Amino acid sequence: MAEEAVVEVWRKPTWKNIILSGAATGTILAILILTVFILPELDPGSFVVLFGGWFSLAVLSAFILSQISKRAKWPEVSLKILIPVGCITSVIPLLGTLFGMPNSEPITLATVVAIGAIGGFFWSIPFAMWSFFSSGRTTEEE
Numbered sequence: 001m002a003e004e005a006v007v008e009v010w011r012k013p014t015w016k017n018i019i020l021s022g023a024a025t026g027t028i029l030a031i032l033i034l035t036v037f038i039l040p041e042l043d044p045g046s047f048v049v050l051f052g053g054w055f056s057l058a059v060l061s062a063f064i065l066s067q068i069s070k071r072a073k074w075p076e077v078s079l080k081i082l083i084p085v086g087c088i089t090s091v092i093p094l095l096g097t098l099f100g101m102p103n104s105e106p107i108t109l110a111t112v113v114a115i116g117a118i119g120g121f122f123w124s125i126p127f128a129m130w131s132f133f134s135s136g137r138t139t140e141e142e
Helices: 015-038 047-072 079-091 094-099 106-134
Strands: none
Touching: 015 047, 015 079, 015 094, 015 106, 047 079, 079 094, 079 106, 094 106
């Protein structure tokens, strides 16, 4: 008997996958920033260290989501999309929100995480539009 080969089907991420991945990246980024800088009340000491730390957390959140997608066998969104979405989300809206944050109550922290998700959603829209309009409307031929 011939053995059946297991074939993994790689699906190109659609615009919906890009938007959901962007929102997830923003959520993970907000959680990382809260756990690294805000909750322990860590003072980075300088402007350069603060932004270096924030941008490295943005890159880390993109890598975390990429690994989650691989293990869950979801359509993988490129790091070329996730890293810019994470970096822009770390500045707008998270930076302003965290500097104006009145307290560390749980509802305030949940609001910051929600704002991170909304920011990731918003900043992934241009990439999703690019993917939507650049994908040809061709049919598959077998």
